[in-house]
Amino acid sequence: MxxxxxxxxxxxxxxxxxxxxxxxxxIVEVLERKGLCTxxxxxxxxxxxxxKNPRANIPETAFPEPYLLTETENKxxxxxxxxxxxxxxxxxxxxxxxxxxxxxxxxxxxxxxxTTH
Numbered sequence: 001m002x003x004x005x006x007x008x009x010x011x012x013x014x015x016x017x018x019x020x021x022x023x024x025x026x027i028v029e030v031l032e033r034k035g036l037c038t039x040x041x042x043x044x045x046x047x048x049x050x051x052k053n054p055r056a057n058i059p060e061t062a063f064p065e066p067y068l069l070t071e072t073e074n075k076x077x078x079x080x081x082x083x084x085x086x087x088x089x090x091x092x093x094x095x096x097x098x099x100x101x102x103x104x105x106x107x108x109x110x111x112x113x114x115t116t117h
Contacts, residue, residue: 011091011092014095015091015092015095018091018095019091022081022091028042080098084097
C-alpha cells in the first residue's frame, strides 16, 4: 500500500468536536433545504435519543441551542461560515479568529461601560 496521501496534522479533541459540530450542522442544513426534514424534527429526535441514553446526555447549557436562533442570527452565522470557507481557513484558524473577535467585542463592551479591566 502506498503512503502517497498527505499527512494530516493532529487535531485536539476541541478541534475535532468543533469540526464534527460544523459537519453535522451542514448535513442538517442540506436535509432542511432539500425538504427532507426540519431542524425542529431533528432536534426532537436528538432529544429522544438523549432521553433513551442518559449516560451520554450532555447538559443543555454545554452548547448554545442552534435551532432556537433568530432568522437574523442564522443569516449572520451562514455569512460567517461562507467567508471562512471562501478564504480557506482551517477549523483551528477559524476558531482562533472567532476567539479574537470575541475579545474585541468584550473590549468594546468594557469601553462602553467605562471600564478597561
